[in-house]
Amino acid sequence: MRLFPHLMASQHTLLKLSEGSHTVCTAAEAVEAVLEGFRRAEREHGIMLRLVLACFRDKPEWAEEVVSLCHEYRDKCVVGMDVCGVFAPKRTETEGEEILHPDVIKAFQRAATLGVHRTAHAGEAGPATNVSRAIEELRTERIGHGYAAMREGGAPLQLALDRGIHFEVCPNSSYLTGAVSPGERHPMLCLRDLCASYSLNTDDPTITHTRISDEYQLALKLGFRPDDILESNRAAIEASFLSPEEKRELRNKFERLNASSSSSCCFYDSSPRKSVKNGDVSPSQLGPKSVVVSH
Template sequence: MTTLDTRELPKVVLHDHLDGGLRPATVLELAQEQGYAALPASDVGTLAAWFADAADSGSLVRYLETFDHTVGVMQTEDALARVARECVVDLAEDGVVYAEVRYAPEQHLQRGLTLDQVVEAANRGFREGEEEAASAGRRIRVRVLPSAMRHAARAVEIAQLTVRHLGDQVAGFDIAGAEDGHPPTRHLAAFDYLRQHNAHFTIHAGEAFGLPSIWEAIQFCGAERLGHGVRIVDDIRLDGRPVTDDLAGAIRWAAVEPNAFELGPLAAYVKDRRIPLEMCPSSNVQTGAAESIETHPISLLKDLNFRVTLNTDNRLMSATSMSREAQLLVDRADWQLSDLRRVAVNAMKSAFLPFDERLEIIEGVLKPAYDVG
């Protein structure tokens, strides 16, 4: 077992949900301030445990239900700004140097805010968080991905909102929510609008649903990145058999002989085009998209040279952080420093940030820290 300590390594996260990363104490305080009476617990410890237990169900639908409470207390400008500020501070304290944080503005309108007011309030909090982190000696850059909910009908409106705010913390667009029954092609008009305005976007695909979701996201919608993308392994075979028949064995074999694997046409396309996979191990185990950290496809895909990135998804629901995700892979999947370096550089290469700024972080922050000794 490796003794590598991941806490002080610089990290990059591309897939972190604002409404999935609140501090339990903040949820309680905001609920009290706003008269939100639906919380399942009234003390910090019990509430934190409830979120983790409720999310640890093996069902994406059940997992998503936990957001009713976090979104429920994020309905005012001050609440949004506070949650955004604390998000940045918490990420910076965990060693994150660049983050893209996503949330769905359409879910924060219950108390009369407009979509633009939601974005402006959150942006204020993100900037305040960057300043607070810098004053504590932790430099972090945060960019935002407004998300449309795939089961709703506001994707074009959220795409237009994204374009209006590009450059003001906002870096791109996402669609989120339950995949099954809600294909990304329902929102083609939104993706066309984004492309016409030179806006970046990622799509949740291949988490709870399989290859058709990934195929539509890439070939019809034009996704630049895949949110999760874990089911791409369904298109990979070893000795004529699906690797999903024995992921543990496939992972061991990939480390020795990656050329022995046969990639189907979609997997080959994703690999050849270097389409980034925003992978979230703990979250995927919770929702049943992966069986365990040890057999999570991130290790197989890493060794097969897909562009994998490591992410938190929802820090509150998974009781996790970037350091914890990295440490789990070190302790339980035999990852080395070189593997963590690869996913950090992959993520920075794939960020929705100007090239020169990405290069500055790779060369000036990541490589000096990982290339020691």
Template sequence: MNVQKKIERFPKIDLHCHLDGSVRPETILEIALKEDIHVPTTKIEAFKQHTQVAEDCSSLKEYLSKFALTSDVMQKSEYIYRITDELLEDLSNENVKYIEIRFAPFLHMEKGMTFEEAVESVLKAMEEGKEKYGILSKLILICMRRHSPEVSVQIVEKGKAYLGKGVVAIDLAGNEHDFPPELHKKAFQLAKEYGFHRTVHAGETGIPKNIITAVEELKAERIGHGIHAYLNEEILEFVKEKKIPLEMCISSNVQTKAVEGFEDHPIKKYLDEGIAVTINTDNITVSNTTLAKEYEILMNKQGFTLEDIKQTIINGINASFASNEEKEELTGIFKEEFFKL
């Protein structure tokens, strides 16, 4: 069996996948037409250009523009259920065994849907997906940096009703430059008190000190991206000492120009230095990627071996917000499938 076939058959895990960035283009187009939402074209191949970035994506601004239509079609619970179900179906075809899906409920409440309807739509699809597709999935609720700290507190207060029912954590995402993590400190302290796990997008766009702030003040257990820790030796040592897992998303980081190219990404340096790096998709549709593609990129551009890939997958199990029993079960499944390969 060649390396590519092995990669395709690898059991996989994804800890950093945004629901609204991972919607089938065909579904976006179909819902938009049904809901009379303006679309630039009805030709699916041309339409994909408005939902996916090209290889020569020039900036974060261009990257974020691909979410416009997705937000518009995710304003009804039936559509959120469908989109979640389709994502799990697609992942099952890639032998993904475990995924933590994240989404920001308040972004889907613009046309009357309630917080509860949005969250329960995802959870229902996830629960049914476990039976249909054999994928264990968990939900992370996102607090948006640009929203007021009070909204973040609301997410924690409302979200605690779903702890133990599929929701495992909260996240902070959005514009790092203008909205530092400490603005949302109260929500994250409350989240810890209630029993939420915590992850924070930090050090993604060139502000490495946000990593320390996220861990010390927001009590983050994992860091989303964390690319720029290497810019400051003190911060890199902090990540090592505290054993903070990093949710790394290679294609996305290159496309948003967080790094210049695949060869410039610090993931191999981090792995070699013993940091618990994990490989994730970020936005499957927008980045036009899969976990297998991410693995291949790392092997071709950074010299990753199959053993390196396996180590990042093991890191993912250990860093996941699954229960200890679920981690043991996943470890057994992964060891068995690795052995077969």
């Protein structure tokens, strides 16, 4: 789960956030409140929850405290940091949402030194070169969206492949935001074709009103096969910001559930790749529930 602690601590909404915004609690108190909710959910439902703390590009003053909070709560379910948001939208075509303030760059580099895991939104609305910047300057391990690099190929995509960068792709969101045009071949298909590391995510479900099953169904309609979705979930586990022990536990659980669901249906299909119409595949054929790495 991704959380903007400073935004949660404000009495204003994102659209109204301004210099004069008043806070109702500290960013640390906001993190504590969410973690208490996590603990309750884990007790009552037996699920595993982890938190990624995020800052906005146009609020660089938040970045250093986000790093400090990640480090302070590293043993209490906070596993990494993110940066997103639109900064100077009039320059989207040349720089997009990925304009990087020096304070944000400094914060991410400090995070890397402290061992705090890092992901960043890049190449969603801006150019592919911003994916390179996120990898080289922010030292990210994962990229949120990154469609421009997938679409254009070249050096930014090759850099991501060479570094083993994981892409957090969000099919429904990509259309809703205009990052991907309805008529084009979805850029994320190239990740599948290149056997790159990627996962399917919901982005912001409270805004897009999508569930992970909706992302699965759209991916199938776009040309993915059920086994592609399984592989994306395996990649999500490996790219997650979990400890080696937690990854091993999650990996074993995933494979057990997959073996159980596959035993009752013909899951693997050796036929050529083709689009699957909505309704042609039962939920059990999609394997166990997804591992959403961030979005």
